[in-house]
Amino acid sequence: MYLLVYVDDLILIGDNATKVNHFIVILAQRFSIKDLSLLTYFLGVEVVPNKHGLLLSQRRYILDLLTQTKMQDAKTVPTPIPTSPTLMLNSGFSLFDPTEYRQVVGSHQYLLITRPDIVFAVNKLSQYMHCPTTAHWSFVKRLLRYLVGTVDDGLQLYKDSTLNLHAFSDTSLSLQAFSDVDWARDKDIFCSTDAYVVYLGINPIFWSSKKQRTVVRSSTKAEYRSVANTAVELNFICCLLTDLGISLPSCPIIYYDNIGATQLCSNPIFHSRIKHVAIDFHFITDQVQNGALHVAHVSFEDQLADALTKPLP
Structure with a gap:
């Protein structure tokens, strides 16, 4: 069973209905609670069951x-x-x-x-x-x-992750991220915007779009920083999955559309040419070499994070 607590709102899920109901009874003996039955609405998010899974x-x-x-x-x-x-x-x-x-x-x-x-x-x-x-x-x-x-649009979560709805989803619990950056698009202070989308199987579970805090003179530095930020998020998600007792069948993959940044993550011979890149971003190289992470190139047509870094037509 997993119990999610947000102030005085709770979600309880489990694969054994009898044990779930018993746990609710135990909670009711200690606290004043109200069982709202199946999950339909939580913190402003509607949960709509369908034949594929859940629509948030x-x-x-x-x-x-x-x-x-x-x-x-x-x-x-x-x-x-x-x-x-x-x-x-x-x-x-x-x-x-x-x-x-x-x-x-x-x-x-x-x-x-x-x-x-x-x-x-x-x-x-x-x-x-x-x-x-x-x-x-x-x-x-x-x-x-x-x-x-687009008022009816939402986030579809599929219960059957074997559906081949995404070209890069080969296993139900594969953890993969798409990372992208738009170099110096901000015309006020010329900062770059980096973004990533993280998938667990075919389901997107986390995404982010942020303006980088410093101005970089090299597009490679901006690209490499974006990959590093994505790797940090993947580390957190891996730890969370471990705490939930979920083991991944393979190491996480970051898909990136810049060949130079992709090679930098695994080939240290390039590092001498970019000494201006901060050392703390090189932790991603250690992860790749230790087999904890894989960075792969993806064409810009398949870069899903592209919509999170710039306006698209």
Whole structure:
């Protein structure tokens, strides 16, 4: 059995219904609890069973957000954020009252639990919380228009991981990540944005899109840092799976679309040419050489993390 506790909300799962019910009885003897039966709603996330597994949806949350902003009847758009013009700090004019901007963008952050398709857009818009402008607000309204057309979208978790729905998923418990970086796209301070998506079998279980904290002069350094950040997350997930008693059939794999960065992870002869790369990022080389991690090249057409680093058409 696994028990997830978040303040006063709990999820209890197990492969033996009798033992699960017995555990609930034991809990009720010590605490005042209410059994809501099968899981259908948890912290704003709707859990919808279907023939493939579970669909995690925040449809009700999105509808409330659209109603609050009076955008429920807005015309839809096909993408969360346009490819042009490029959003910058001084685009447009400062908002007289930035409160609504901060509230709406903050509300979008909770949607990232089940909507990786808007991760980059929310990450970008969150960078202007301190001084939002009319141009930033227009991008927020475009994101709301995108949600109008995708209100029923959610995160499908498949119970049968043997379904060959992904070209790289060969085993049900294989841990694999797609990592990508967009070098110096931020035209205000020229920082890079790196991102990754982690899959357990065919199910995406974690994703991230963040602006790197420092400006790098080399695209290779930005790429290598992105792979290193992905490796850190994989280390945490491996430890979590170990605590849950789950053993992986093979070492995790990071798929990357930059051949140079991929070779750097396993071939130390290249290191002498990039001495400006910080030493703490070289821990990934140790993991590759020790067999704890594998970094493989993937074509940019198959790079799933691409949508988390830049606006796509």
